[in-house]
Amino acid sequence: MRGFKKSMLLLSVVMLTGLSTMSSTLAEDKPHYGGVLRVALAGDPPSLDMHQEQTFMVTIPMSTVYNTLVMFDQHHYPKIIGDLAQSWTVSDDGMTWTFTLHQGVKFHDGSELTSADVKASWDKIVFPPEGVVSTRKSLYQMVKSIEAPERSTVIFRLHYPAASFLSLLAHPANFIYAKKYLDQDINWYKTHAMGTGPFKLQEYVRGAVLEFKRNPDYWKKGFPYLDGAKYFIIPDTGARAKSIRADRTDVEFRGFAPAEVEAITAQMGDKVTVAHPGQPAHWGIAVNVDKKPFDDARVRQALSLALDRYEMAKTLGPLTGLDTIAGPMPPGTPWTLRPEELQALPGFGKDREANLREAKRLLAEAGYPNGFQTVLTNRAVKLPYIDFGVYVVSAWKKIGVEAEHKLEESATWSKSRLTRDFELLVDPFGFAAEGDPDEVMVKFTSSSPSNWGRFKDPVVDQLFERQKVERDTQQRAQLVQDMQKRIIERAWEIIGLWWTRVEVRSERIHNYEPQPSHWLNRRLEDVWLSAR
């Protein structure tokens, strides 16, 4: 009898333990309402209007406040699903896209979203009025007009059937604003945040924190799970990493350098998850071709030849994540230049000494046998801007080019870029949608607002025009590759390195997977935090 009692006791203990473990693991999979996500952010957004800005410092916090027409599936990138759009149809010739919107979508101020709001927002993006900046407008050069015939219908009419249209439409920067406020003041959204999204901007203390609170009337019922999100502005990279290590923040949404990731994982082990979602951005140098001596192709080529990209990747890789050599198109796409092709191009050859000799020869031919002095304008952000700048400045010394490394704070650097107040400029570019050539290569056309150096090469323009309407993938790839080769040969932009993004997040964050670009998947509508 005693033995029986004992074994019953033991059995019940075992069962209870088993059940509770099971229930806690099951509870892990079940979304948990509540909690505030704490994010480490590298700096202040220059303004709150994403349409007019180019930096992740706006996209990352402000994506929580708005919806877009269509978006990349949070869990199945690069699949595109509707956000505000419930469904859509395409005409047979590919030139008319009709979107049907969800019903009953409310803005934070209570008013209902209609197609007029979608049209107003997209008009602002594609056909910005005088004085309004829309840096990505040339992505949408295929759009002829946007119509809102009924309350829940939006029609995009295109000039030509572009293969890239839908993925460009899903670009995360295309927030849908309320027409009411755009009519009042087209720049209203620079200083206000009012959208249809899962969170509302509660408070913004400049230099310190952006605080967002849950939108209880979010039109996607049951979402969001989080009570809110706080974006702490921590300009120093080391301090951001330390905030994760000391559990003062849960995630950093842009990326850390490999050295820091090492330190974080060494300390926190499996309390953090490390992801390598992709290579979304490239750092190169834009050249202001209206300033002497940069109008001379030989000078530009010399500057490019002086950079030993293989060594640069090995040096800067562990420090910044800049570790991949490719042409203007990102690595790993059907449009990427193959390594053999790349190595044949000037600046990408492996014979370092020959490159340096050639560079010096070109400079002498152009009339600068002893080099010259110039200014490299750079953004005062350590990773990878400053490190990249330091490397490049040091490399150029070898051919006699003395570049003063001029560091400017983000907003000032943006302005210098816009007003062409530079000779040489550290220039990041990349993709936030899918990396289609229409997205990446448009920058190199002469009419693009993000062609900072304002170079005009009719060959490049022509190739771009042809590829954008080309429906045969192989033909198109050929055109894109020719375009890349031309840009490298003429050194219109000095190609640098591609950046491998490493995202570190707390293991308490669930239902979230990082996507290649740090601009993507920032709405947080279905992300949840497990309890401490």
Next chain:
Amino acid sequence: MAIATRQARPVESPQTLPRHNLWEAMCKFVRTKPLGTAGAAIIVLMALAAVCADLIAPYDVYEINQQLQFAPPSLAHWLGTDEFGRDVLTRLIYGARIALFIGFASSFLGTTTGAALGVLSAYLGGKTDLWLQRLMDILLAFPLLVLALAIVTVLGRSIPNLIVAIAIPIIPRTARIVRSSALAAKENVYVEAARALGSSHLRMMVRHLVPNVMAPFLIVLTAQLGSAILTEASLSFLGLGTAEPTPSWGLMLSGGAPMYAEKAPWLAIFPGLAISLAVFGFNLFGDSLRDALDPKLRHRT
């Protein structure tokens, strides 16, 4: 003969530097003030390193070396290398050049201008004195770093601007001290006599007042040198002074040093030590100099 001449003169104020026996004075200093001598030695060593940087630096200061990234201190690289494979010792030596150059230039500029103003103010007296004093009071209302920051804001970030920005706060601090010494010297009977003989103003100031303020001038100069170096380091650390890849000590502490501190602690330690050592040396030397020349000034600088 020399002794007789000296006795014939009226009482020399204790602040006059004995010009004839500088060497003797230096030897006495070394003997009686070991701490001050140590400070002086540090300063001299740093100055030598700065001046002969091109000769003694083992490596190139800007050259990036991929194989040597984060190399710990070794025989080849005594203080290790940084994230770009650049030799830390080399960068510290050139950093000394920048620190001492900017430090000397700004404190020299500041103390000389301040001393000139102080002498002028004391000599001319009356309304001029009052207005100059008011001006100095106003300038003194600004903490050193804050004023330097404000000046850098409007002038911009270049090295000459830095020197001016650091020099300006030093002017009133010097002027105040030099003025009171000059005032004391003015009372000297000798000055009255020369005045009666009709010496020009300039001659009066230069021959009679200036020598008497040399002692406080030197004391303030050494005191401000340390703080000038610290100010330059702070400005560079804040990102408002020198920019990468210039090897300034303050800059070296703001960049990769805290980030890579676990991988390469020497990056965060040595530049800080360099700054501390420099300021330490100037403080030690300045303290002892002040004790030697005029203990009464102890509470004023």
Next chain:
Amino acid sequence: MWQYIVKRLLLMLPTLIGVALAIFLLMHVVPGDIALLILGGDQGGELNPQELVKLRAQLGLNQPLYVQFLVWLWGVVHLNFGTSLWTGAPIMEEIMIRLPLSLEVAIAATIISTLIAIPLGTVAAVRQDTWVDYVVRVVSIGGLAIPSFWAGILIILFLVIYFEWAPPLEFVSLFRHPWENFAQLVWPIVSVGYRYAAVTTRMTRSTVLEVMREDYVRTAWAKGLRERAVVVKHALKNAILPVITIIGTEFAFLIGGLVVTETVFTLNGLGRFMVDAIAHRDIPVVQTLVLLIACIFVLVNLIVDLLYAWLDPRISYR
């Protein structure tokens, strides 16, 4: 005594106006066209002339200089400092958000350092040339030389690496959440305060030493009063005077130290606001902050002078 206070307060006024004038001239006259400075364009870029016109109107730059100064001064007296070019909010508002933190660090650093330094310096003087004295001297000279931002960096590193701890990111009032507040501010206070403590310790030590050599102290000693009573009553009272002066002048250094320390510890205080404003070329904010700091400094010096006069019966109330 009251006469002296009133007199000093009145004398302070012209100094403050002079300070305001100096700042105004620095910010508006020195750089030439300040609108151009704010918008950049020093590399010859394509400045939008419309923006320039708009900014000049916004800053009221089209009026004669003295009018601009008087308008600004009038605003200052009413605590209206204008609007920040960077944040778009009234500068007064932005200052009030950040003032409590900086004030707390400055005051706490001053009080704690003084409380540590005076006894330490006294003990070192009383036990001159013993190991206590040497330790105190070495530590305080070290404290003088170490840059406060370096100390801050080392402290943070130490805390993160060995204790896996970093200070909280948000400022909470001392009166509402004292423990959180302490956790965030204790290390910045140490960082800023130790140099302050070092200088004050040295000064205390040297003045106490001097005073102890004075005849009246030796007389008291000979009278047989207990050592402590002698030291505290006679020596300290007189030694404190130069020390108080030093506290006043070193406060300036403390404010400077606050600027770097807030940057190192990522604190949302006035120091870091100033650095950010400079980086953003937000001249109105820089102007206001420099004025504020100068005024605080003048006030502190006034308090020090009054304290000095009160403590030292030998000073006549001129």
